[in-house]
Amino acid sequence: MADHPVILVTGASRGIGAAVVSWLAAVGAGVAMVARSAAKLDALAGEITGLGGTPLILAGDIASADFCARAVARTHATFGRMDALINNAGTFEPVALTADAEPEAWQRALAVNLLGPFYLSRAALPALRTRQGRIVNVSSGAATRALPAAGAYCVSKAGLNHFTRVLAAEEPAVTSVAVRPGVVDTDMQALIRRKGPTAMPAEQVAFYRRLKADGLLEPPRIPARSIAWLALRAPSAWSGKFLDYDDPELHQPALDFFGERPGN
Ligand SMILES: NC(=O)c1ccc[n+]([C@@H]2O[C@H](COP(=O)([O-])OP(=O)(O)OC[C@H]3O[C@@H](n4cnc5c(N)ncnc54)[C@H](OP(=O)(O)O)[C@@H]3O)[C@@H](O)[C@H]2O)c1
Numbered sequence: 200m201a202d203h204p205v206i207l208v209t210g211a212s213r214g215i216g217a218a219v220v221s222w223l224a225a226v227g228a229g230v231a232m233v234a235r236s237a238a239k240l241d242a243l244a245g246e247i248t249g250l251g252g253t254p255l256i257l258a259g260d261i262a263s264a265d266f267c268a269r270a271v272a273r274t275h276a277t278f279g280r281m282d283a284l285i286n287n288a289g290t291f292e293p294v295a296l297t298a299d300a301e302p303e304a305w306q307r308a309l310a311v312n313l314l315g316p317f318y319l320s321r322a323a324l325p326a327l328r329t330r331q332g333r334i335v336n337v338s339s340g341a342a343t344r345a346l347p348a349a350g351a352y353c354v355s356k357a358g359l360n361h362f363t364r365v366l367a368a369e370e371p372a373v374t375s376v377a378v379r380p381g382v383v384d385t386d387m388q389a390l391i392r393r394k395g396p397t398a399m400p401a402e403q404v405a406f407y408r409r410l411k412a413d414g415l416l417e418p419p420r421i422p423a424r425s426i427a428w429l430a431l432r433a434p435s436a437w438s439g440k441f442l443d444y445d446d447p448e449l450h451q452p453a454l455d456f457f458g459e460r461p462g463n
Contacts, residue, residue, distance in 0.1 A: 203253070205229040205278040206430050207270065207323065209261055209315065210288030212239035214385030215337065218423030219285060222457055223430070224252025231255040231274040231281075234288065253278075261288055261315030262307070271322035281326040283430035286316035286359070287337040290352075291387050294394040297350050305351040312355035313362065320366060320375075328372040335429045336363050338377040338441060348398035360441050367439030374433050377441045378449075380422035382410055384463075418463050421445075428453035 206223055210216035212234035220230050224247040232240050232247075237258035247254040255277050259266035274281050290311045293304035320334055327334065341349060342356035359377060366375035382388065392411060395404040410416050422444040429442070432452065442449055 203227045203229055204282040204431060205280050206283040206285060207231040207274050207281065208285045208287060209233040212236045214387065215380055215383055215419045215423050216287040217243060218419035218463065219287060219427050220247060221250060222424055222427035224250035227251045229253045229278040231257055233257045233261065233270055235260050262310035264318040267315065267318035268322045271319060275326050280330060281323055282330045283333040284319055284323045285335045285426060285430050286319060288315060291390055293351060294348050295398050296348050308351035309355050313358045316359060317362065324370060324373065332373055333430055333433050334366060334373060334375040335426055336377040337426060338379055340379050347400055364439045374435045374438045376429055376433050376437050378426055378429060378444055380444045381417045383419055383422055384416035385419055388416060420460055420463055424457050425449050425453045428456055
């Protein structure tokens with residue numbers, strides 16, 4: 200393990216996070232996998248080992264500062280180092296217009312999408328500094344676009360982008376970037392198609408449904424490859440930036456590094 204990178208990935212149980220972990224396993228990384236569903240993480244662990252990675256399962260809720268501190272401490276205790284943190288876990292809910300949204304639902308969204316990354320970054324910074332490590336915050340186009348009925352999501356992702364800039368300003372030894380993964384064929388998109396009609400404008404719902412029907416959603420492995428590459432190789436000059444997963448300056452080196460892989 201001595202020369203293999205160690206990376207903590209949140210939201211590792213499915214979707215983009217599970218695909219990120221697969222790419223990292225293929226280069227022999229130690230991967231600390233965070234999500235609430237222990238059963239799903241357990242089910243993935245064998246696959247990660249088979250690909251050449253070393254999994255560490257950390258089941259819990261990133262809305263808890265205590266859990267986040269323990270997750271980082273266990274990662275360090277298990278592997279003896281930590282090279283990167285990928286803040287990927289997120290929630291799209293509540294799907295509700297501002298006038299109708301429950302305060303508790305907004306609090307929950309901000310706790311998962313913004314406070315979780317803060318708790319984990321805060322806990323990981325001492326270890327990341329010693330490794331000249333990286334923080335990759337998985338953001339969204341919603342950080343800069345106003346989506347009706349997704350206020351808490353938009354605001355939390357905008358906050359995550361600015362948190363990335365603050366980290367870059369405060370921590371010169373750590374490279375911190377935010378990345379937009381595109382529109383990706385995961386449970387989150389299924390939720391938008393299912394719950395969107397309760398509160399979103401009809402044309403917005405139609406847009407998301409058409410992307411699925413026309414096969415235009417990205418498979419998770421494509422943005423995941425860019426995200427995994429950022430965790431391993433993002434240049435320090437990029438610290439503070441909000442990147443597009445398909446920007447050729449990111450997509451091409453990620454493709455050169457990891458190659459192609461079929462499936463999701
Ligand atoms: N899919 C898209 O089109 C899209 C577009 C733009 C940005 N993104 C961003 O990409 C990231 C990944 O999205 P995805 O599409 O892969 O979502 P997803 O399929 O819904 O998966 C979300 C992951 O986060 C975990 N998670 C959720 N809440 C958690 C919590 N409180 N504590 C710990 N883990 C938690 C889930 O596992 P458990 O349920 O087991 O906890 C799951 O592993 C998110 O940050 C999302 O905002 C996605």
